Amino acid sequence: MRNSVLTIITMLLFLVSCAGSEKTEIAADPDKTCVEILYFHGDMRCRNCYAMEKGVAELLDDEFKQEVKDGKIIFKTIDITTEEGERVADNYGVTWSSLFLNNWKDGKEERNDLTRMGMSTAAKDPETFKAEVKKHITNYLND
Secondary structure, three states, X not given: OHHHHHHHXXXXXXXXXXXXXXXXHXXXXXXXXXXXXXXXXXXXXXXXXXXXXXXXXHHHHHHOHHHHHOOOEEEEEEEOOOHHHHHHHHXXXXXXXXXXXXXXXXXXXXXXXXXXXXXXXXXXXXXXXXXXXXXXXXXXXXX
16 A cells, blocks of 8 residues: 555656756747747846736737647746756756847747847836847748
8 A cells, every 4th residue: 555655756756847848848849839928036026027927928918829838839938946947947047137048940940039138128128128038039930
């Protein structure tokens, strides 16, 4: 009985850890084509950090609602203080709040680090921030 319980717990932990995977779901599908937006953050966030996350969410809700619904755009917020978040952050070389807008085409990833632009515009000029993110998304969707 004890072995059965341990086996079930192990399987549940495995399934939960796989379900939260930031990259496997896309990499597992060699034909996957989408725009993936990754916003990384830690425990402490500044005004600019919150503004980047909020700006992307608002832009997607205002301009790309259907594309998000159709799975053409995927937006993930990743807490780098968690075990899974740390693994994804290591893969991207991220050590603090960051914003990546990636183009997945036929299972291959093209990374675009928008952190510098986001940190300098998201809080003080949200319309410029959103316009820049929108430009990248539109280019990738039309690629």
